[in-house]
Amino acid sequence: QCTPASTTQTYDYIVIGSGAGGIPVADKLSEAGKSVLLIEKGPPSSGRWNGTMKPSWLQGTNLTRFDVPGLFNQIWADPTGVSCEDIDVMGGCVLGGGVAVNSALWWKPHPRDFDLNFPSGWKTADMVNHTNTVFSRIPGTYIPSKDGKLYLQGGFDTVAKGLDASGFKQLIPNDHADEKNFTYGHSTFFIENAERQGPLATYLVTAAKRPSFTLWTNTVAKRVVRTGGHITGVELECNKQGSVGPGTSGIVNVTPGTGRVILSAGTFGSAKLLMRSGIGPTDQLNVVKSSSTDGATMISSDQWISLPVGNNLNDHVGTDIQIAHPDVVFYDFYGAWNNPIQSDKDLYLKNRSGILAQVAPNLGPIAWQQIKGPDGGIRHIQWQSRVEGRTKNAMTITQYLGTGTTSRGRMTLQPNLNTRVSTVPYLRDAADKDAVIQGIDFIRSALSKVNGLTWITPTSSQTTTAFVNSIPATVASRGSNHWIGSCTIGSDDGRTGGKAVVDLDTKVYGTDNLFVVDASIFPGITTGNPSAAIVIVAERAAERILALK
Numbered sequence: 001q002c003t004p005a006s007t008t009q010t011y012d013y014i015v016i017g018s019g020a021g022g023i024p025v026a027d028k029l030s031e032a033g034k035s036v037l038l039i040e041k042g043p044p045s046s047g048r049w050n051g052t053m054k055p056s057w058l059q060g061t062n063l064t065r066f067d068v069p070g071l072f073n074q075i076w077a078d079p080t081g082v083s084c085e086d087i088d089v090m091g092g093c094v095l096g097g098g099v100a101v102n103s104a105l106w107w108k109p110h111p112r113d114f115d116l117n118f119p120s121g122w123k124t125a126d127m128v129n130h131t132n133t134v135f136s137r138i139p140g141t142y143i144p145s146k147d148g149k150l151y152l153q154g155g156f157d158t159v160a161k162g163l164d165a166s167g168f169k170q171l172i173p174n175d176h177a178d179e180k181n182f183t184y185g186h187s188t189f190f191i192e193n194a195e196r197q198g199p200l201a202t203y204l205v206t207a208a209k210r211p212s213f214t215l216w217t218n219t220v221a222k223r224v225v226r227t228g229g230h231i232t233g234v235e236l237e238c239n240k241q242g243s244v245g246p247g248t249s250g251i252v253n254v255t256p257g258t259g260r261v262i263l264s265a266g267t268f269g270s271a272k273l274l275m276r277s278g279i280g281p282t283d284q285l286n287v288v289k290s291s292s293t294d295g296a297t298m299i300s301s302d303q304w305i306s307l308p309v310g311n312n313l314n315d316h317v318g319t320d321i322q323i324a325h326p327d328v329v330f331y332d333f334y335g336a337w338n339n340p341i342q343s344d345k346d347l348y349l350k351n352r353s354g355i356l357a358q359v360a361p362n363l364g365p366i367a368w369q370q371i372k373g374p375d376g377g378i379r380h381i382q383w384q385s386r387v388e389g390r391t392k393n394a395m396t397i398t399q400y401l402g403t404g405t406t407s408r409g410r411m412t413l414q415p416n417l418n419t420r421v422s423t424v425p426y427l428r429d430a431a432d433k434d435a436v437i438q439g440i441d442f443i444r445s446a447l448s449k450v451n452g453l454t455w456i457t458p459t460s461s462q463t464t465t466a467f468v469n470s471i472p473a474t475v476a477s478r479g480s481n482h483w484i485g486s487c488t489i490g491s492d493d494g495r496t497g498g499k500a501v502v503d504l505d506t507k508v509y510g511t512d513n514l515f516v517v518d519a520s521i522f523p524g525i526t527t528g529n530p531s532a533a534i535v536i537v538a539e540r541a542a543e544r545i546l547a548l549k
């Protein structure tokens with residue numbers, strides 16, 4: 001049974017979703033003296049927040065599966081109770097959202113990440129202070145093990161040989177964020193003391209110390225309650241995921257007149273909340289209207305706000321190549337869940353050192369290059385290597401096609417209101433595919449300079465074009481879990497034919513006091529894994545929201 005929300009307690013801000021966007025924005029608003037309620041549908045994750053999911057060897061410690069970097073891979077083996085059940089891609093539905101479950105890669109943005117697609121007021125020059133604040137709170141490290149050593153580097157060294165021989169320069173990536181062409185390095189991770197840190201260990205800690213900040217976990221927001229464009233509160237639905245325990249139900253209200261609601265439920269979650277609140281394309285609002293859960297009580301159609309919610313969907317296009325080399329040493333991070341090697345377990349638990357301090361499955365190197373497409377556009381590629389593949393000495397190197405991609409997709413609702421990637425955003429534009437092929441051609445020639453290296457995929461007899469064409473443009477084959485774009489920010493009001501769902505203050509067009517602050521407002525994909533950029537955007541959004549009268 002859920003606890004009914006108080007009918008008298010109100011909040012200056014209700015933030016829905018505790019991920020990369022939600023935690024920082026909630027903290028900044030509470031820091032400004034506002035009363036803030038942060039609502040998260042999932043259970044606590046990190047031990048710091050009383051999370052409990054852990055293998056038996058962590059019993060008796062304050063650590064959970066989310067804290068130990070070497071246990072990241074477990075999400076692929078057993079996502080039960082961790083991944084979101086109402087979306088058709090992988091997502092973290094626990095306290096911390098994606099930043100509780102992801103591989104903790106942490107990049108200072110390349111200037112093009114903001115300059116290429118973000119609107120005026122959101123360019124790199126506007127984000128300098130926010131970037132500095134984020135990286136002073138969460139500096140990250142490329143040596144997660146406390147003894148200062150990097151473990152099992154055979155994979156890194158093998159790929160680095162090919163990169164060195166092909167004109168790539170090794171550097172510390174976050175010390176040279178603007179150098180993302182023919183460069184490579186070790187990944188930076190938001191790990192400290194050999195544990196996952198990030199927003200859960202910084203912004204949420206400062207927020208939770210303030211009496212005016214309230215956090216509800218296991219509590220699902222259904223929709224906002226509104227009269228025309230004015231939001232008065234949030235309607236909750238009792239969490240049916242039995243394993244996570246009961247949360248809060250009923251309606252929770254914002255401070256009358258001045259209160260505001262911020263959606264930070266992620267690219268799929270925020271778009272779905274808007275649609276359930278009668279804000280979105282008419283075809284999607286009709287799906288809500290026809291649903292058994294919402295239809296009878298949905299806001300009436302004369303109050304619907306027509307906006308292109310769900311459009312402009314994007315993700316890195318992932319294309320995996322695989323190599324093998326005798327120097328590459330596989331480590332069984334999956335096996336470490338039930339049966340870690342005793343000495344590695346001891347080193348981790350006693351000294352916060354060793355291979356289990358490194359993120360599974362032993363990532364690196366990460367390399368970047370820019371590709372000029374036949375349309376004249378510059379597209380960024382990030383190569384992300386990991387020690388995992390078909391054989392014990394194999395490595396998979398994922399090519400992420402990022403900044404500059406022009407293909408876009410769409411997410412929509414199914415009749416049961418689960419979300420779905422209905423138009424896959426990968427390689428719809430021929431120039432995007434051309435960049436993928438050019439990049440793979442290049443890396444094939446670069447790695448062919450490494451003695452003893454053999455190709456698993458593409459095979460040595462296969463052309464790159466045939467290889468790229470053989471991989472379907474589906475989420476299963478190309479998905480990178482870096483979804484953005486369903487509630488795009490911009491000055492081109494989506495009610496009158498523009499692409500934007502939120503204005504330059506992140507306020508939903510057609511509303512007085514409803515905002516979106518998460519990956520969904522990104523107009524285009526970033527160069528690297530996006531979570532640091534999302535935290536920076538949340539810092540900027542909080543500043544602009546607080547500045548509004």
Ligand SMILES: Cc1cc2nc3c(=O)[nH]c(=O)nc-3n(C[C@H](O)[C@H](O)[C@H](O)COP(=O)(O)OP(=O)(O)OC[C@H]3O[C@@H](n4cnc5c(N)ncnc54)[C@H](O)[C@@H]3O)c2cc1C
Nearest residue numbers: 017019020021041097098102104105221269518519529531
């Ligand atoms: C497996 C995986 C690996 C990744 N690896 C990396 C990486 O190494 N580095 C990197 O930078 N990025 C990585 N990412 C991507 C990154 O984590 C996401 O881009 C980022 O977390 C998105 O932030 P967000 O605030 O938009 O949403 P999220 O972080 O997804 O947060 C949304 C939150 O809202 C909650 N929510 C949703 N609906 C409701 C509702 N109705 N009521 C209440 N709460 C709700 C969810 O439970 C969730 O906690 C990875 C993602 C995944 C899934």
